[in-house]
Amino acid sequence: MAEKKLKPEELAGSIDYKPKQKDWLDPSVEFKHGVFNYGGSPKSVEYLQQPNPRKWQPTDPDWQLPENWKQIILEGLKDRLDRFRSLRIFMDICVRCGACADKCHFFIGSGDPKNMPVLRAELLRSIYRNDFTLAGKLFGKFSGSRELTIDVLKEWFYYFFQCTQCRRCSVFCPYGIDTAEITLLVRELLNLVGVNIDWIITPVANSFRTGNHLGIQPHGFKDSIDFAVDELESITGVRVEAPINKKGAEILFITPSADYFGTPHYYTLLGYLALFHEIGLDYTWSSYASEGGNFGSFVSHDLMKSLNAKMYAEAKRLGVKWIIGGECGHMWRVVHQYMDTLNGPADFLEVPVSPITGTRFENTKSTKMVHICEFTADLIKNNKIKLDKSRNDHRSITYHDPCNIARGLGLIEEPRYLIKNSCNNFFEMPDNTIKEQTFCCGSGAGLGTDENLEMRMRGGLPRANAVKYVKEKYGVNFLGCICAIDKATLPPLMDYWVGGVDVGGVHELVGNALIMKGEKERTTDLRGEPLAGDEKQNV
Amino acid sequence: MLKELLSNKKSIILDRWIQSIDNSYPVETTKFLKSQKDRFSNPVGYSITNCAENLFNELLSSRSIQNYKASLSDLIKIRAVQEFSPSQAIGFIFLLKQTIHNELESEIKAGMDSKELMEIDSSIDEMALAAFDLYMDAREKIFQIRVKELKARLLFNEMNGAPE
The missing domain is CATH 1.10.1060 (Fumarate Reductase Iron-sulfur Protein; Chain B, domain 2)
Structure with a gap:
């Protein structure tokens, strides 16, 4: 017998256009590849x-x-x-x-x-x-x-x-x-x-073992810093010092390990090195406190406390007076919101005073740790460094407020002040996507793994959507940020949702613009890319 | 003739089609997609409305596959990473066909020129094919990005002797 032919609407009616609905009390979940992280090793x-x-x-x-x-x-x-x-x-x-x-x-x-x-x-x-x-x-x-x-x-x-x-x-x-x-x-x-999950627990173990979440050993850390010194010299013609584990230095500098091992973080490192040299800062890196990121804060209070403590243990061992912290996200949330009751107050350190401007950072008198953007903004405010904004003219910049910095630390205006003093082309994203209301990159708190990529793309959509808007409206081609996780995870986010937007740190932009004593004529930025107007001779 | 009819019924057809796309999300989400009008607070809802309007306008004008793709691009990228099967991700396009047929029910019964309607249906099929291409592009992009991240990690481990 011939099969009964379905009418078009009956045929359409048999198609399932949407996922199954369920009651919120029903706890069942499906672990599809692409939307979860692997278990801890x-x-x-x-x-x-x-x-x-x-x-x-x-x-x-x-x-x-x-x-x-x-x-x-x-x-x-x-x-x-x-x-x-x-x-x-x-x-x-x-x-x-x-x-x-x-x-x-x-x-x-x-x-x-x-x-x-x-x-x-x-x-x-x-x-x-x-x-x-x-x-x-x-x-x-x-x-x-x-x-x-x-x-x-x-x-x-x-x-x-x-x-x-x-x-x-x-x-x-x-x-x-x-x-x-x-x-x-x-x-x-x-x-x-x-x-x-493994992308949290293994970085925590690495931070315990070698000082940084990637498990890089001290000689690897030193090699990387030395390499950056050489590279900075080839770009600027200026040879800088980058002291490591220098006892008695005035200041300890702590930054995320990605700054010296990741791209585009690395260009921010070049910016730090150039800046510290230019102002003659008496500082040191530490091979043990070679990680600002506190992956412990994604697991438990105890592990957060231990990883935070090593920064201060190292400050004590090296005998510094105070600490500058680099472009990191959750390091700052831990320092600002937890450190005081976890390990503080850091009584053995002095209330930070900028050796260049004399500014006393009263706001950090408990933690004794100053954000590098605040430190550099103070230098600019006091006319202690010279900046040539035109060296960033090949960039149209917007700024992503990292969650842990804007909401966790309350640092909102300083990075903008640095960008505006280092660049001519700066465009804000819409108000309800920046500052206190900033949208997350979608990959923080240990979720930035390749196995979780589709979930990251979902979570990053609101941020990318705002970037896409300023790209289309103003021709933005550079997304500045001051968080290592952002620098690692915004590039793929831009790649999927927007296209044609580079990601980089604010101190990369400062480093591009910084006029150094004895420097050679700059023809490229810190990435080795030609400056505006120099494109032809550098092709 | 049909174009004119569709143009007159544009508002109701679009409303119903958008509603049916919103309904492909869980109930609580549907409410949000409809009520929040700010494009930055609700990029998915904005993309749905924008995509539907542009596609419908295109259906009444040039019906170019390139323009269909341009209209579909944002929404397909979104649905390619959301909790949908491939057919669910792009199936919303066929709902336009159903919506149009429902809205033109009396005209169809009254013996409307079937050739014109078939052209519209075929054009919607073209939209679906364009969406299929875009969906595959998006999925391929996801895997390219993933491979890039994996390669970078492997290279890093090789260079620095970091633990597996």
């Missing part, structure tokens, strides 16, 4: 003496958790509710007003409601309600409570490693609930049963 977990080292992946049906994993998590939660008043308040105070709901870059880019900060926090709150509140015990599911199950744990892993702790949502929360804190604490709970 047992070698690194063991090295750090963290719980449950084993070879595992999120796609494994069995995560090989300890038998009493549920008890460990619930006791861990109870302990933290007692220790951190903020956590208990964050659990109780939310009225689901929705102010945060549409502020998360992962929600905006992915369209997944569980990336609404309120709903992400609810993944923990539902367990809190179930096990720690009377309402949960009396009304169960009707109060929005859920029992902690393996699926809930997997859901936590999925969504709390889709939060970059950027804190944009907290800017809009009328109660000041800090979702980044909630994410930090859930990741800490997950770590108690050995659930963490």
Whole structure:
């Protein structure tokens, strides 16, 4: 018998145009390749003496958790509710007003409601309600409570490693609930049963072992700095000093390791070296504090504390007076928001005073650590360096505020001041995408891996969308930023969403413009690319 | 004749089509896509509206495949990395066909010239083919970027003897 022919609308009706809808209380998640990070390597977990080292992946049906994993998590939660008043308040105070709901870059880019900060926090709150509140015990599911199950744990892993702790949502929360804190604490709970990711746990282990997250040993670090000195000489004709582990130097300089091993970070390093030479700064690098980035802050308070402490231990060992910190993101959030109670105050250091201008940085009298943008802005304000803006005329620049700097440290105007004094062509992105409202790169807090690329593209969409706008409107071709993770992850983001926009540091732009005593005529920028008007002879 | 009819019904057809594209997202997200009008706070919603309007205008004018691609580019890139299967990512284009047919139901029953309607349908098929090309370009780009990142990491490890 002939098969009945479907009418076009019936045919269309049989096509599934959208993913299956499900209730938010349903915790099941699918680990598709491209949207999650690989599990932590047992070698690194063991090295750090963290719980449950084993070879595992999120796609494994069995995560090989300890038998009493549920008890460990619930006791861990109870302990933290007692220790951190903020956590208990964050659990109780939310009225689901929705102010945060549409502020998360992962929600905006992915369209997944569980990336609404309120709903992400609810993944923990539902367990809190179930096990720690009377309402949960009396009304169960009707109060929005859920029992902690393996699926809930997997859901936590999925969504709390889709939060970059950027804190944009907290800017809009009328109660000041800090979702980044909630994410930090859930990741800490997950770590108690050995659930963490390799791109966090291995960098932490490396930072413990060699001082930097890439595991580069001291001689490798020195080679790289020496190479940069040679390269700077070939561009500027000026030979600079770059002292390493120099005891008794006035200042210790700490920057992310990517600055001396990554591109485009490296051009920022050239900028630092040129600047420090030009002002005759008595400073030193350290091969042990050779990493500003604090990957420990993505795992637990304890690991964050240990990695923060090594910077200060090194300042003590070298006998410096104070510290300048480079273009880093989360190093600054840790220094500004946690250091004082983790390891501080740094009483053995002096309140920073610029040896060049005499400016006393009262704002850092507890941490004794000054952001390089603040330091350089002070030099410019006091006319201590000469800058030729035209050397950046081949660039039309916009500036991305890193989350940890704008919201974590509150440093907003200084980088702009540096750019405006080093460049002629600067264009801001729209107001609701910069400064306190800046959109995250989508790859922070340890999520910047190649295996997680599609999730990164989702999370980075709002940022890229604003860059694309200024590119089309003003011809922007350079995205400045002062965070190592941004410098590593914005280039692929630009590549996918925008095209034709380079990414680089603010001190790269300062270095391009800096007029150095005894320099040769500059024909290229610090990347070796021809300056505006010099394109022909350099082709 | 049909073009004129479609032009008169443009607003309702676009509204319904955009609504059906919004509906391909979870309910809570659909509300956001519709209500937030700022293009920087809601790039996905903005792209949906922009893409639908441009495609529809193109359908009523030159029907050039290059212009279809230009109109589709942003939205397809977005849907190529969102939680959609390939067919779900580009399937929204066929919803235009259904929307037009629904809105022209009475005219079709009244014996409208089927040749003109078939041309419109074929043109929508062309949009879908353009979307398929763009979707594949986007996926290829994703994998190129991933390979680039992997190569950079391998090269770094080789040069610096960093641990695996």
